[in-house]
Amino acid sequence: METCEVLIVGGGPAGSSCAGRLRQAGVDVLLLDKQAFPRQKPCAGWITPAVLTILALDAGEYRKNRVLQDISSFRTGLIDGKTVVTSYGTTVSYGIRRSEFDLYLLQRSGVRRSLGETVTILERSGNGWIVNGQIRTRMLVGAGGHFCPVARYLGASIGRENVVAAQVAEFPLTPEEARRCSIPTDMPALFFSRDMKGYGWLFRKGSYLNIGLGRMDVCNLARHTVEYCSFLTRRGYLAADITGRFQGHAYRVFQKQDRRRSVADGALLIGDAAGVARSFSGEGILPAIESGFMAADTILAANGDYRSEQLDAYEAGLNDHFGGGSADAAPSPVSPDIMKFLGARLLSSSLFTRHVLLDRWFLNTNHETLSHSVSSMIGSPPAPLTPRK
Numbered sequence: 001m002e003t004c005e006v007l008i009v010g011g012g013p014a015g016s017s018c019a020g021r022l023r024q025a026g027v028d029v030l031l032l033d034k035q036a037f038p039r040q041k042p043c044a045g046w047i048t049p050a051v052l053t054i055l056a057l058d059a060g061e062y063r064k065n066r067v068l069q070d071i072s073s074f075r076t077g078l079i080d081g082k083t084v085v086t087s088y089g090t091t092v093s094y095g096i097r098r099s100e101f102d103l104y105l106l107q108r109s110g111v112r113r114s115l116g117e118t119v120t121i122l123e124r125s126g127n128g129w130i131v132n133g134q135i136r137t138r139m140l141v142g143a144g145g146h147f148c149p150v151a152r153y154l155g156a157s158i159g160r161e162n163v164v165a166a167q168v169a170e171f172p173l174t175p176e177e178a179r180r181c182s183i184p185t186d187m188p189a190l191f192f193s194r195d196m197k198g199y200g201w202l203f204r205k206g207s208y209l210n211i212g213l214g215r216m217d218v219c220n221l222a223r224h225t226v227e228y229c230s231f232l233t234r235r236g237y238l239a240a241d242i243t244g245r246f247q248g249h250a251y252r253v254f255q256k257q258d259r260r261r262s263v264a265d266g267a268l269l270i271g272d273a274a275g276v277a278r279s280f281s282g283e284g285i286l287p288a289i290e291s292g293f294m295a296a297d298t299i300l301a302a303n304g305d306y307r308s309e310q311l312d313a314y315e316a317g318l319n320d321h322f323g324g325g326s327a328d329a330a331p332s333p334v335s336p337d338i339m340k341f342l343g344a345r346l347l348s349s350s351l352f353t354r355h356v357l358l359d360r361w362f363l364n365t366n367h368e369t370l371s372h373s374v375s376s377m378i379g380s381p382p383a384p385l386t387p388r389k
Helices: 013-024 049-055 098-109 149-153 175-180 221-234 285-302 308-322 336-347 350-362
Strands: 002-009 029-033 068-071 073-078 083-087 093-096 112-115 122-125 128-131 135-142 164-172 189-192 198-205 208-215 247-251 267-269
Touching (some): 002 013, 002 128, 013 029, 013 285, 049 093, 049 285, 073 336, 073 350, 093 198, 122 149, 135 285, 198 221, 285 308, 336 350
Parallel strands (some): 029 112, 073 189, 135 267
Antiparallel strands (some): 073 083, 122 128, 164 247
């Protein structure tokens, strides 16, 4: 039977970040993922400079053989409404392809791994775990996304939770298709639903096009996506014959209340498995990486004693870093009709768009990334809307 000190289930940004930090500290780590890499991951594929900072990732080196699309402006507005163009004059974010980014992080971690292996059996055995009847580990980290089997084992009510549901398509453009796509490569478009329950995006990354729509209600998502693509075509942002295959995914935004249990004896959840996406934008990559580092630091601090009371600092760290603001405020007493009216007025304001919608909620310019210590975690995610990833 194969053995390891820590078994990480899931090879995305959360899992690879946690694995890499533990391996650097000399911990025997094994990472499992049900898919072989590189693999397609439904995602807008948009990261802020904070991601490069926390990963100590050199932009020039990374983009030599991969897509790292500079973003310096945005087009925003309501679907079928007025739009606002906000230009920064400098790079404020980047577009990536998740197939490239996730493979890069996984390879850079240097961790021992087994890809293409699905977790089908989890058994608690003494002070450890037996996985699939063939791997024995003392510590288990669930990094397998919203449907993570470790999260399910720890009691996640998968299928009965409030989630953000999204449909995403990313595909290469021919030179002729690129010519007929009117969205510049450095200017993603964000268009919000009139009921203010989500937004769609249109994003060029080099020769690739990414289209998606995410909503806080899962009803009729396919219909909403079709209607959104029709809007893009009517406005001339997208030629009618440029289409890709949409894939669905779901995730939870961070809330102190109604959260998944993220800590148990010998187990932690990170990334989407723990539901750490930012509440307004739905940004998930940076929170996933941060939670991976937090989990690794908690495991190292436990010094081999993986009882839940030794791991509770991780749960407290999640609450402090991701839940320190309005994300857990009481539901607004303002009626849906008034919210729609306010949304339309605010999204047509260039000042609100730049300083609140973009700077605060999407670019998160006031965010301070984690240091190498769990004790330094700070942050305050803004109030609710939805989807990115």
